[in-house]
Amino acid sequence: MELTFQAVAEQRIGSEWSRLFRSFWPAYRRWFLGEGIDRRPTYAAGLRQLREHMPELIPTYEAACEAAGGGDLEARCLALWSPPAYVTGCSQVVWLDDEPMLIRNYDYAPGACEGVLLDSCWNGRQVMAATDCLWGALDGVNEDGLAASLTFGGRQVVGEGFGIPLIVRYVLEFCADVPEACAALQRLPSHMAYNVTVVDRAGRFATAYLAPDRETVIRQVPVAANHQGRIDWHNFARATATLERERFLYFRLQDSSMTTERLIDHFLKPPLYTRAYANGFGTIYTAVYRPASGEATFIWPGKRVEQSLHAFRTGQHRQRFDADTDTTVAGPVH
Numbered sequence: 001m002e003l004t005f006q007a008v009a010e011q012r013i014g015s016e017w018s019r020l021f022r023s024f025w026p027a028y029r030r031w032f033l034g035e036g037i038d039r040r041p042t043y044a045a046g047l048r049q050l051r052e053h054m055p056e057l058i059p060t061y062e063a064a065c066e067a068a069g070g071g072d073l074e075a076r077c078l079a080l081w082s083p084p085a086y087v088t089g090c091s092q093v094v095w096l097d098d099e100p101m102l103i104r105n106y107d108y109a110p111g112a113c114e115g116v117l118l119d120s121c122w123n124g125r126q127v128m129a130a131t132d133c134l135w136g137a138l139d140g141v142n143e144d145g146l147a148a149s150l151t152f153g154g155r156q157v158v159g160e161g162f163g164i165p166l167i168v169r170y171v172l173e174f175c176a177d178v179p180e181a182c183a184a185l186q187r188l189p190s191h192m193a194y195n196v197t198v199v200d201r202a203g204r205f206a207t208a209y210l211a212p213d214r215e216t217v218i219r220q221v222p223v224a225a226n227h228q229g230r231i232d233w234h235n236f237a238r239a240t241a242t243l244e245r246e247r248f249l250y251f252r253l254q255d256s257s258m259t260t261e262r263l264i265d266h267f268l269k270p271p272l273y274t275r276a277y278a279n280g281f282g283t284i285y286t287a288v289y290r291p292a293s294g295e296a297t298f299i300w301p302g303k304r305v306e307q308s309l310h311a312f313r314t315g316q317h318r319q320r321f322d323a324d325t326d327t328t329v330a331g332p333v334h
Contacts (some may be wrong), residue, residue: 093222154224282323
């Protein structure tokens with residue numbers, strides 16, 4: 001299977017975002033209506049929750065709704081209030097060497113990944129983020145030197161709350177450092193269990209364990225896989241080897257001979273790198289965020305793409321994923 005990755009720059013929601021929306025909307029429409037329209041909150045309910053929890057994001061939400069055509073269904077989906085359940089894999093670690101870094105693998109099904117890195121300035125703060133759910137973020141960095149990324153928390157509980165990509169987007173849009181990010185993560189409701197790791201240019205870091213059925217827990221831990229403390233969903237934990245990946249990363253951090261390049265290289269090999277694409281948690285990309293410089297490196301076996309908030313480069317490339325043989329680059333589209 002293949003996925004086209006796009007690097008897109010658009011400072012305000014406009015024609016480029018609208019193009020991406022039209023491309024992805026048929027799949028999101030099927031996802032959003034998968035359990036029936038009656039299971040999804042109304043437009044009024046979603047707007048009410050945005051106004052209560054993320055009022056600063058309302059102008060961007062309204063711009064997105066307009067760019068999406070102004071329809072009721074599109075607006076309900078974009079609010080991301082209590083969306084359909086979804087799970088991912090992912091591993092991430094904070095590395096403090098010459099400069100703070102957030103290194104992560106994003107594990108998911110290639111056919112359900114947008115593959116878009118968007119450089120934007122929607123709310124007066126430059127943000128470079130891998131998008132999800134049309135205007136949310138899987139991971140990213142902002143101009144104030146804050147990087148954030150998510151992993152699934154490994155629990156089956158589903159409740160009222162926002163889809164986690166919108167929470168990560170909010171953090172990157174409105175928070176300058178780890179204390180501000182932690183305060184936001186503690187008050188924003190998540191509809192499923194997710195771990196969000198944040199690190200800033202000063203080297204402060206934290207991981208927030210969000211869930212709809214209990215208070216958000218903030219821990220100063222540098223590693224996150226797919227559980228929150230004890231194992232809650234044992235079958236998922238076994239399938240994704242979350243304990244093994246967490247232990248593997250802690251051992252690497254305790255290795256006094258570890259270097260930045262060696263640590264990054266570990267993300268391209270098992271147990272962190274996985275080809276379980278058919279099960280929905282194969283590795284889609286490895287990302288290295290450097291919040292102090294506003295730079296990021298996206299890595300696939302045999303290919304690296306360097307990006308920066310200060311010199312963002314647009315373009316595309318196509319990536320092939322194979323569950324049985326080495327992942328290879330199919331070559332640039334243009």
